[in-house]
Amino acid sequence: MGMDNVTVKPHEKLALALEAELAAVNTLIRDRMASKHAPRIPEVTAHLVEAGGKRLRPMLTLAAAKACGYTGPYHIHLAATVEFIHTATLLHDDVVDESAQRRGRPTANLLWDNKSSVLVGDYLFARSFQLMTECNSMRVMHILSGASATIAEGEVLQLTAAQDLSTSEDIYLQVVRGKTAALFSAATEVGGVIADADPTVVQALFDYGDALGVSFQIVDDLLDFEGTGQTGKNIGDDFRERKLTLPMIKAIAKADATERAFWVKTIEKGKQDDGDLDHAINILRKHNALADTRLVALDWADKAKAALLALPESEIRQMLSDIADYVVARLR
């Protein structure tokens, strides 16, 4: 295979096109996560921020602003804001999920303690608000503070829906819209707002981010059952944590009496024995729950791409569209 056969992934292409801006974002992030008084803070955040995240969310903000012809400096602040909010939620998620690994590395709550994860997460939230105020746009503030509230609301809803076999696809979608899509859509929307784009374009950017985020999370939930384990995530985490994701919800809707008893035992009562995860996956396969979920993810990716048509044609627009394809291509 020659060089021309090496596939450059869409998010890597976008990263190249936004190279200078991303470097500025990284510098700003490093600068603002510092703390004169509490060295524990940069220790914890460096661990996460340097851990090889793809910077997908900040890239969306940069790309959205660029696609709308923005030439000012504030998309850098907004991209850093979005990454700070994301990192803060990761820190708190790890406490809530009692996770031991994230992106293939031990989590902060394991390396330090839950206390540090909670408080450093709070610090990053506060810093994100400081950063966004620097853009002097009330509209941006409304969007991002609203998104933060929606994220927390989605996480709480997920908490109360866990272990509840009556969780519907609607509730699932609400959780996903909150915990994942709200930040994606805010990331793209503020890119358009800062560029003073037309209302239809701003709406299209919101719709793109929303659909992309939903698709992204559904794929994530699928990979929890059929991933290779190379993503640093363990197969079956959601099953073990009794989190009802779309594949399980679809299978439970079609369960016969024996299967229902199995779900009650493993999810509702949390009694999980050796072999139960394999058995769960077999039930999912039997009811086509994984294949059906894949179709839903593809559908959301299509919605994301369709929304982009309201934007003027450009290389960046094409890259955003390719990202929507790539998000579901993670499923091979």
Add this chain to the structure above:
Amino acid sequence: MGMDNVTVKPHEKLALALEAELAAVNTLIRDRMASKHAPRIPEVTAHLVEAGGKRLRPMLTLAAAKACGYTGPYHIHLAATVEFIHTATLLHDDVVDESAQRRGRPTANLLWDNKSSVLVGDYLFARSFQLMTECNSMRVMHILSGASATIAEGEVLQLTAAQDLSTSEDIYLQVVRGKTAALFSAATEVGGVIADADPTVVQALFDYGDALGVSFQIVDDLLDFEGTGQTGKNIGDDFRERKLTLPMIKAIAKADATERAFWVKTIEKGKQDDGDLDHAINILRKHNALADTRLVALDWADKAKAALLALPESEIRQMLSDIADYVVARLR
């Protein structure tokens, strides 16, 4: 004793003077802590918000605005914002401290779980930012987002300073300024800012809040050793949690070899036996550490009152001054 001998406490007097505004704040709080999607949120927050807190911080904002002749509507939003930030930090503190009681009632993390406390705290933080954006004042946003970062920084610093016998009075003051005084000073400062008061008056309000907050926390730390237990706080919590507060720092500075070994055993190594708390209190008494700490608290209360002299004379100013006296009067 006739009615005229019944003492109305200064914060109760202030609450009466601000009755209408406080009612509006309470309505706004109840309105904004609701969540259409996640009923767990108002459950958790109601438990805290209704738990009979004195609303001291929001009263400070209302009083500061009033003392500066403010007649607009936004002091209500700001007061609610300040209470939301306070409530969010309480929820997260209880997780960090693994507390079982707050204000004499079981904590949210005990009634629900740590997860709910973390996520509902995040929700309240986000809602506080939404609320403050409604005031359309960039300066207010800078002050309150800055205060939120300082609070988290102070909490992280406290975490890393715990169990460290070399903690100095300077570090202690830095922790207290962060975890407690930052919100007091922001609460009073934004009251002046929203009223468009003179820079000297705004500075004086900041100084008052800062000194009041420091005094308040020092008294709290003293009550942890000499309180009656009627505040819902257990005597010796800080000692048990190995948190070095001013009385301990003062006693450790004067420790002889035997006492030093005692502090190493109980605080650094965390080996605490029956009778150790009583022994610790005896050492504190021996070195006048409690009496000396009381003098420091009184000194900060005096600073708070002195700052108020930059404000025009008014009934409200007198009440704020009385509150500074009352904060230390809690020590009897």
